[in-house]
Amino acid sequence: MFRLVACAGVGVALATSCGSSGGVMIARSNATDVVDTTPDGSSPDTSAPDTSAPDNSSPDTATPDTSSPDTAAPDTSSPDTGPPTTDGLPTQMNLPGTDIPLDGPYPFDPNKPPQPFDGLMVATVHDLEAFWAEQMPAVFGKDYVPLAGGVFPAYPERTDYPPNGCITQYSDVEANGFYCPDGDYITWDDVGYALDGYTDHGSGAITGLMSHEWGHAIQQRTGVFDIVPEVSTPVVELQADCYSGAWFAHIARGESTLLSFTDADIRSGLLDTALSADPVGSSPTDEEAHGAGFDRVGAFQDGFNLGVTQCAGYPEHNPPITEFPFDSTYDGDQDPGNAPYDSLVLGDDTTMGDIPTDLNTYWTQTLPDSFTPLTITSFNGEPPACDGLTADSIKQTLAVYCASTGDVLVNDSAARTAVDRVGDFAAGYFLAAAWAEAAQISVDSKLSGVKRVLYDDCFVGVWAKSLPTDDTGPDDRLLEISPGDLDEAIATAILLADDSADVGLNGDAYQKVDAFRHGALGGISGCNTYFSS
Numbered sequence: 222m223f224r225l226v227a228c229a230g231v232g233v234a235l236a237t238s239c240g241s242s243g244g245v246m247i248a249r250s251n252a253t254d255v256v257d258t259t260p261d262g263s264s265p266d267t268s269a270p271d272t273s274a275p276d277n278s279s280p281d282t283a284t285p286d287t288s289s290p291d292t293a294a295p296d297t298s299s300p301d302t303g304p305p306t307t308d309g310l311p312t313q314m315n316l317p318g319t320d321i322p323l324d325g326p327y328p329f330d331p332n333k334p335p336q337p338f339d340g341l342m343v344a345t346v347h348d349l350e351a352f353w354a355e356q357m358p359a360v361f362g363k364d365y366v367p368l369a370g371g372v373f374p375a376y377p378e379r380t381d382y383p384p385n386g387c388i389t390q391y392s393d394v395e396a397n398g399f400y401c402p403d404g405d406y407i408t409w410d411d412v413g414y415a416l417d418g419y420t421d422h423g424s425g426a427i428t429g430l431m432s433h434e435w436g437h438a439i440q441q442r443t444g445v446f447d448i449v450p451e452v453s454t455p456v457v458e459l460q461a462d463c464y465s466g467a468w469f470a471h472i473a474r475g476e477s478t479l480l481s482f483t484d485a486d487i488r489s490g491l492l493d494t495a496l497s498a499d500p501v502g503s504s505p506t507d508e509e510a511h512g513a514g515f516d517r518v519g520a521f522q523d524g525f526n527l528g529v530t531q532c533a534g535y536p537e538h539n540p541p542i543t544e545f546p547f548d549s550t551y552d553g554d555q556d557p558g559n560a561p562y563d564s565l566v567l568g569d570d571t572t573m574g575d576i577p578t579d580l581n582t583y584w585t586q587t588l589p590d591s592f593t594p595l596t597i598t599s600f601n602g603e604p605p606a607c608d609g610l611t612a613d614s615i616k617q618t619l620a621v622y623c624a625s626t627g628d629v630l631v632n633d634s635a636a637r638t639a640v641d642r643v644g645d646f647a648a649g650y651f652l653a654a655a656w657a658e659a660a661q662i663s664v665d666s667k668l669s670g671v672k673r674v675l676y677d678d679c680f681v682g683v684w685a686k687s688l689p690t691d692d693t694g695p696d697d698r699l700l701e702i703s704p705g706d707l708d709e710a711i712a713t714a715i716l717l718a719d720d721s722a723d724v725g726l727n728g729d730a731y732q733k734v735d736a737f738r739h740g741a742l743g744g745i746s747g748c749n750t751y752f753s754s
């Protein structure tokens with residue numbers, strides 16, 4: 222959640238603005254997802270990743286730099302450059318249904334209560350097997366060995382638990398899913414975790430879970446667990462996400478005979494990665510737990526773009542881990558039901574809350590010669606006129622910038638719903654996107670269409686990067702950003718994305734997240750690099 226700077230100093234009772242961990246939309250388990258038990262049931266040994274802090278000394282570790290304004294000029298001069306697209310992906314999801322025997326290399330318990338995702342799960346397992354049978358020799362020079370313990374859907378009535386390792390009853394895996402190195406199997410809560418995830422955000426809950434956990438099985442085979450804690454827990458988790466992304470890309474390229482993905486499926490996988498369980502051993506109040514979704518989506522995209530070889534290098538070349546310093550007042554235990562929407566968006570006089578005020582401060586400092594401060598107007602029902610846009614099109618947005626009046630129209634009920642669903646940084650995102658559009662106009666941007674929208678997403682990241690992370694920031698900055706805000710930003714970007722590549726209005730989830738991350742990690746120069754590549 223955002224923190225208002227005033228919170229730390231004078232204890233203003235804005236509950237959620239003073240340090241909650243940031244609300245992801247779907248509460249997922251914080252328990253371990255690689256579980257290791259010794260035969261006598263004692264505590265995990267050295268093969269289990271620990272929770273030691275990531276190594277920040279590496280030059281590869283990116284930490285948002287809030288020490289000075291990013292004054293690099295935005296380069297929006299060329300309309301012909303843009304980020305990679307996912308055009309041409311398969312557009313049909315091929316659910317195998319009952320075409321695949323349940324008693325293949327990984328037999329499912331025939332007594333398992335049927336679930337709507339069973340066919341997808343079976344196809345995913347079979348395809349992961351085929352994928353790694355090919356990748357393992359190619360990348361690691363060794364044969365792939367199938368999972369000795371196979372896969373193990375758990376449900377309350379099940380009694381035939383694996384003889385070696387990790388679980389002896391349903392409650393051991395309830396509300397979770399993980400890889401068990403000792404038994405070399407993957408288990409998940411079939412009636413809770415998997416079903417809830419599938420119901421809440423689609424196919425990615427199944428494909429994301431299995432491809433991530435299969436990544437841990439690959440780590441077991443490639444000796445990564447043997448070099449923990451030299452390889453930190455976050456890196457272990459990010460490598461599994463990277464492997465997951467590499468597998469998603471293989472599906473997206475149409476290489477599977479069992480599965481094909483639409484953009485909606487990739488969006489679902491990204492959302493699952495952004496919102497799924499925190500790193501091993503973390504808790505909601507564990508500092509390491511925060512910012513995880515932002516980094517995990519980055520690792521997923523790294524694997525999607527560059528493949529298994531890229532992921533294999535993670536232990537040696539630490540992936541970027543975004544860490545935010547913590548204020549000592551943080552307790553992670555605030556009431557999340559009291560989001561200060563009005564103070565953040567509208568302000569006491571309902572004309573200018575802290576977010577728009579801060580956005581005006583940032584952009585007038587960044588573009589002093591061209592940017593004019595904006596105003597906001599909140600509407601319910603019929604919107605005010607705006608640059609000739611139809612009322613219906615305005616009502617489909619959360620916020621829209623009207624160049625003719627210098628005003629940002631905020632769709633009040635839709636905006637409040639988004640904040641309730643995602644968290645308060647949803648408001649930061651859609652307002653910052655409107656301000657970003659004004660910034661593009663002020664520098665005479667020639668970008669159009671999806672590229673222009675994606676540049677706005679990048680500028681949202683630029684603004685997020687500029688926000689102080691504690692109360693030692695400049696006096697004229699009204700807000701602090703907390704680590705959970707980045708996860709909320711990722712979730713908002715995904716939710717604002719087009720459902721399908723053929724819509725081509727707002728950019729797909731992959732593009733929007735990628736654009737936001739480039740701005741958040743690299744500032745304006747990061748956006749320029751991204752759009753010129």
Ligand SMILES: [Zn+2]
Pocket residue numbers: 254255433437458461
């Ligand atoms: Zn994991």
